[in-house]
Amino acid sequence: xxxxxxxxxxxxxxxxxxxxxxxxxxxxxxxxxxxxxxxxxxxxxxxxxxxxxxxxxxxxxxxxxxxxxxxxxxxxxxxxxxxxxxxxxxxxxxxxxxxxxxxxxxxxxxxxxxxxxxxxxxxxxxxxxxxxxxxxxxxxxxxxxxxxxxxxxxxxxxxxxxxxxxxxxxxxxxxxxxxxxxxxxxxxxxxxxxxxxxxxxxxxxxxxxxxxxxxxxxxxxxxxxxxxxxxxxxxxxxxxxxxxxxxxxxxxxxxxxxxxxxxxxxxxxxxxxxxxxxxxxxxxxxxxxxxxxxxxxxxxxxxxxxxxxxxxxxxxxxxxxxxxxxxxxxxxxxxxxxxxxxxxxxxxxxxxxxxxxxxxxxxxxxxxxxxxxxxx
Amino acid sequence: xxxxxxxxxxxxxxxxxxxxxxxxxxxxxxxxxxxxxxxxxxxxxxxxxxxxxxxxxxxxxxxxxxxxxxxxxxxxxxxxxxxxxxxxxxxxxxxxxxxxxxxxxxxxxxxxxxxxxxxxxxxxxxxxxxxxxxxxxxxxxxxxxxxxxxxxxxxxxxxxxxxxxxxxxxxxxxxxxxxxxxxxxxxxxxxxxxxxxxxxxxxxxxxxxxxxxxxxxxxxxxxxxxxxxxxxxxxxxxxxxxxxxxxxxxxxxxxxxxxxxxxxxxxxxxxxxxxxxxxxxxxxxxxxxxxxxxxxxxxxxxxxxxxxxxxxxxxxxxxxxxxxxxxxxx
Numbered sequence: 001x002x003x004x005x006x007x008x009x010x011x012x013x014x015x016x017x018x019x020x021x022x023x024x025x026x027x028x029x030x031x032x033x034x035x036x037x038x039x040x041x042x043x044x045x046x047x048x049x050x051x052x053x054x055x056x057x058x059x060x061x062x063x064x065x066x067x068x069x070x071x072x073x074x075x076x077x078x079x080x081x082x083x084x085x086x087x088x089x090x091x092x093x094x095x096x097x098x099x100x101x102x103x104x105x106x107x108x109x110x111x112x113x114x115x116x117x118x119x120x121x122x123x124x125x126x127x128x129x130x131x132x133x134x135x136x137x138x139x140x141x142x143x144x145x146x147x148x149x150x151x152x153x154x155x156x157x158x159x160x161x162x163x164x165x166x167x168x169x170x171x172x173x174x175x176x177x178x179x180x181x182x183x184x185x186x187x188x189x190x191x192x193x194x195x196x197x198x199x200x201x202x203x204x205x206x207x208x209x210x211x212x213x214x215x216x217x218x219x220x221x222x223x224x225x226x227x228x229x230x231x232x233x234x235x236x237x238x239x240x241x242x243x244x245x246x247x248x249x250x251x252x253x254x255x256x257x258x259x260x261x262x263x264x265x266x267x268x269x270x271x272x273x274x275x276x277x278x279x280x281x282x283x284x285x286x287x288x289x290x291x292x293x294x295x296x297x298x299x300x301x302x303x304x305x306x307x308x309x310x311x312x313x314x315x316x317x318x319x320x321x322x323x324x325x326x327x328x329x330x331x332x333x334x335x336x337x338x339x340x341x342x343x344x345x346x347x348x349x350x351x352x353x354x355x356x357x358x359x360x361x362x363x364x365x366x367x368x369x370x371x372x373x374x375x376x
Numbered sequence: 377x378x379x380x381x382x383x384x385x386x387x388x389x390x391x392x393x394x395x396x397x398x399x400x401x402x403x404x405x406x407x408x409x410x411x412x413x414x415x416x417x418x419x420x421x422x423x424x425x426x427x428x429x430x431x432x433x434x435x436x437x438x439x440x441x442x443x444x445x446x447x448x449x450x451x452x453x454x455x456x457x458x459x460x461x462x463x464x465x466x467x468x469x470x471x472x473x474x475x476x477x478x479x480x481x482x483x484x485x486x487x488x489x490x491x492x493x494x495x496x497x498x499x500x501x502x503x504x505x506x507x508x509x510x511x512x513x514x515x516x517x518x519x520x521x522x523x524x525x526x527x528x529x530x531x532x533x534x535x536x537x538x539x540x541x542x543x544x545x546x547x548x549x550x551x552x553x554x555x556x557x558x559x560x561x562x563x564x565x566x567x568x569x570x571x572x573x574x575x576x577x578x579x580x581x582x583x584x585x586x587x588x589x590x591x592x593x594x595x596x597x598x599x600x601x602x603x604x605x606x607x608x609x610x611x612x613x614x615x616x617x618x619x620x621x622x623x624x625x626x627x628x629x630x631x632x633x634x635x636x637x638x639x640x641x642x643x644x645x646x647x648x649x650x651x652x653x654x655x656x657x658x659x660x661x662x663x664x665x666x667x668x669x670x671x672x673x674x675x676x677x678x679x680x681x682x683x684x685x686x687x688x689x690x691x692x693x694x695x696x697x698x699x700x701x702x703x704x705x706x
Contacts, residue, residue, distance in 0.1 A: 012509075015509050019510060022503055050551070183391070215697065223670055223676050227449075322379070
């Protein structure tokens with residue numbers, strides 16, 4: 001009996017550990033993106049994001065102040081200052097030529113010839129002294145290997161929102177998403193009601209058609225619809241993409257809503273009919289309010305799908321700043337700014353922030369919709 | 377700002393037009409066929425025959441125009457030249473089956489079809505079974521489910537960062553290469569290694585879809601009747617035995633649904649490949665090839681032919697779905 005209990009405890013521990021491993025595997029990539037988007041861009045390029053809380057080693061190419069700043073101290077001409085512009089960091093080693101950037105340790109003095117000497121302390125302060133007055137307009141080069149404390153900033157976000165056009169793309173994405181979510185719901189709700197509660201010949205066939213259309217690949221519609229839009233003078237633009245998203249979303253909308261409406265209690269609807277209510281009244285006053293959970297489920301699906309879509313936007317919208325959505329803009333950045341992770345991470349996080357908020361706020365309805373859509 | 381107003385105006389106008397149509401057409405019908413007077417019974421019958429089509433009308437027009445017509449139009453276009461005018465017979469298909477990139481795409485799509493649904497369903501099943509046993513299971517579920525909300529493009533950026541490669545003399549900032557180097561290996565430019573790069577792209581979709589499989593399978597597992605499990609415990613079955621021999625056989629139907637749903641998604645996979653490799657280094661897939669030929673090369677005939685191949689690939693699933701739906705209906 002005791003052995004059995006011990007085995008059970010071990011199993012419970014194994015379950016806990018396995019779930020922790022799964023959760024870590026599933027969240028770490030996103031977490032890395034989030035952390036990186038707030039890192040200083042030089043540090044981001046130099047070290048992995050998992051080291052972002054530790055000081056990072058960087059090589060800084062600094063210059064002493066120009067000879068104009070020199071002062072006379074006894075019989076020496078000196079320039080004092082600090083290699084760190086922001087007064088933070090620790091010097092690990094330094095040098096005066098790019099060939100030997102780590103020739104000296106902190107506190108050591110380098111002889112530069114002609115009676116000039118340079119000393120750099122650990123805190124970054126330097127002392128350049130000469131026996132004769134220094135000439136020229138530029139200061140002495142100093143290469144410093146330093147340990148720079150971690151720096152976090154929102155500069156990356158400011159850059160992508162403004163200069164990289166993500167701000168405008170954010171607006172464009174909203175412009176696409178909201179009508180593309182609202183309109184199909186309304187159209188589908190009436191059709192779903194007819195398929196659920198009205199008797200007419202061909203109903204079963206229509207339901208079968210909707211189920212079949214659920215899986216028609218989008219790819220099939222792209223060329224014919226683009227030609228159609230061009231032929232009727234709609235061209236590429238918001239109106240066209242709203243219509244396209246409405247069409248592509250309708251089968252799922254009708255299917256989800258019809259399945260939900262069929263499950264509503266028959267007594268209420270038959271009762272209302274006996275009392276002389278018309279179908280329109282039953283739909284508006286009984287079925288629609290009761291179907292709220294299904295409407296919410298579909299709204300979330302459609303919102304996530306239209307927000308995250310790339311293909312439909314690439315085909316039905318133009319590429320100008322006024323029509324490029326976030327996914328399109330990010331794909332463009334992946335091409336043009338492939339190595340600039342400070343830009344890519346911030347842009348990507350901005351684009352996934354809205355769906356994540358919707359996801360966590362409305363998870364209940366999303367799960368419910370998934371279950372209604374697949375488990376039957 | 378003007379654009380937001382434009383969108384808001386569209387919603388208002390669109391909603392207004394929809395409501396006006398449904399309400400107006402109903403009112404018209406009621407007026408044309410009044411439920412009173414000498415012909416009331418006949419009128420009611422006629423109205424009841426017409427009304428469903430008023431409700432269904434807008435949906436049927438949109439579905440017909442945006443999904444049904446394109447299927448036939450694509451078939452027609454696939455038999456025509458690049459501009460869609462001159463008839464070329466089966467030339468596009470003949471070209472397709474001789475094209476190396478197409479054969480590569482078919483091979484890759486098959487790899488995707490096997491690997492992604494299998495892995496996503498497997499991890500989803502494991503996650504569902506494990507998280508149901510612990511107290512913080514719901515939190516764990518939320519976190520594993522989270523990638524579902526992330527766009528394929530966002531996921532591509534996330535994983536491109538994980539796969540990031542730098543020369544062996546530099547510090548690695550990509551997580552995967554950092555681990556490899558930390559274990560004493562040499563860094564690899566993962567997404568440019570032919571054949572294996574397909575799997576690095578597939579992992580992204582597995583990562584996204586596992587949450588979906590987990591949610592559905594978790595609900596199915598909870599729906600298993602308690603008695604069957606209690607009987608197994610009384611008979612002395614171990615937890616693993618109960619899971620594989622008692623629970624899994626009872627949720628086969630749901631596993632099949634999850635599998636086919638992910639399969640359909642995989643067939644159409646586009647964004648991930650487009651954003652990560654754009655089909656280079658032997659990672660082309662059908663949907664991306666279709667996009668390339670249709671909208672980069674501007675050859676609607678060849679593009680449509682690839683789309684038709686995609687349609688043929690989903691047809692068995694479509695038939696199976698329709699048959700299942702009809703069985704339930706009866």
